[in-house]
Structures are given as C-alpha cells and as structure tokens.
Amino acid sequence: MTWNIVRLADIPATPWRNGGGVTRELAMWPAAGDWAWRMSVADVDKSGPFSRFEGIERWFAVLEGAGVLLDVAGVPHRVTSSDAPLFFDGGAATDCELIDGKTRDFNLMVRRGPRPSRMLRVEGRFAESLHAGTTIAVYAHSSTATVLFDEETLQLPPASLAWRTVAGSAAVRVAAEQALWMEIPA
The missing domain is CATH 2.60.120.10 (Jelly Rolls)
Known part of the structure; x- marks a missing residue:
C-alpha cells in the first residue's frame, strides 16, 4: 500500500x-x-x-x-x-x-479494540519498527516532515497528513521540527 x-x-x-x-x-x-x-x-x-x-x-x-x-x-x-x-x-x-x-x-x-492506539509529538527524530496490521500516520504541522518507510522517502509539506497501513514488517523513521506520529491497530 x-x-x-x-x-x-x-x-x-x-x-x-x-x-x-x-x-x-x-x-x-x-x-x-x-x-x-x-x-x-x-x-x-x-x-x-x-x-x-x-x-x-x-x-x-x-x-x-x-x-x-x-x-x-x-x-x-x-x-x-x-x-x-x-x-x-x-x-x-x-x-x-x-x-x-x-x-x-x-x-x-x-x-476501542483489543490493542490501544498511540499518538506522540515528534520534535527532532523518531524511529519505530512496525509489524503487519497497523495503520500509521504523520501530521506535519508548521514545518516539513521527512518520513523514511524502509527505503522509501516521503517529504510531507507543512499542514499535511500522510497515512498508510503496514502490510508486513517495516522500519519507519521521522525527522521533523513539529509533527505528530500516530499508530492505529488494524
């Protein structure tokens, strides 16, 4: 996806x-x-x-x-x-x-489901290893956010949301001055 x-x-x-x-x-x-x-x-x-x-x-x-x-x-x-x-x-x-x-x-x-969702602020760098069955999202607030999903790079402009569902395992890294990271069990 x-x-x-x-x-x-x-x-x-x-x-x-x-x-x-x-x-x-x-x-x-x-x-x-x-x-x-x-x-x-x-x-x-x-x-x-x-x-x-x-x-x-x-x-x-x-x-x-x-x-x-x-x-x-x-x-x-x-x-x-x-x-x-x-x-x-x-x-x-x-x-x-x-x-x-x-x-x-x-x-x-x-x-509500069997596993909780999660939201946190990213002000600098953030990394997470993910497994199948999770929807992830990044909201870039007042500055660009760079999202690395395995080897794929996404430049997310300010005041924009990006989301996707993880089909297999993945390593995700986010770099931003002001962003939100979200995880939703699928």
Whole structure:
C-alpha cells in the first residue's frame, strides 16, 4: 500500500452546531458513517463542551494557541502546544476552556479494540519498527516532515497528513521540527 496524503488547505471547514468552532476531517476509515478511526483538525473559537463519542478512545493535541483546560469526567487537564497529546475516553463528559484565545487542535478518534492506539509529538527524530496490521500516520504541522518507510522517502509539506497501513514488517523513521506520529491497530 502507498501513502494517502491530505493537505489541510484542501479540506473544507465544517462549522460546529454550537458555534464554538470548525472541524476539518482529514481522514477516516473505512467510511464516514461507520468509521473505525478518524483524524481531524479543529479550530476552537469559544469555550464549551466536547461532543461525546461512546466506545471511542480519543487523542487530543494543541497545535496553535495558548492551549486549553479540559475537564474530562471531573478531572482537569491543562494542554498546550508543548505538552504531550492527551489520551481520554471519548464517551466521557468533557468541557473545554480556552486559556487565552483561540486554538487549533489535532484529534485522533479510534473505536476501542483489543490493542490501544498511540499518538506522540515528534520534535527532532523518531524511529519505530512496525509489524503487519497497523495503520500509521504523520501530521506535519508548521514545518516539513521527512518520513523514511524502509527505503522509501516521503517529504510531507507543512499542514499535511500522510497515512498508510503496514502490510508486513517495516522500519519507519521521522525527522521533523513539529509533527505528530500516530499508530492505529488494524
């Protein structure tokens, strides 16, 4: 399988019903109505509740702005652009308070399965050995990301997502100033 590449600028913004922001759905698999995973970028303009997604594990990373205070089922979390992505239960009642103005955030939502998903920041270099049955993704935020998949090289421009499913074993290396790495069990 080859890389699927999506540029943020090519995805139309969908306004939220509560008027608090917009979402750009970068990728979902297998289909929009019954997805197993979904990746999106949200521009949050106002504080307010998050939508609940029962049976979904959720990852949240601030890309731009001062950050947010998230209350997840009564537990407070301060999340800024320098913090590791936050993992939480998508079905939990979650309220978001902007710290100092609007934010841009990355969201990964995965239907719960026997193995957990993973998201982390790449600020420099990252390497991972993978086995079949994993979907991987890299989101290059404000700078280019170089992705080496075995001997194949991908230059991913800023504000772009690349994803693929690993068919066999593979060695992956990522070099970037600001990127997100994701793994989703297939």
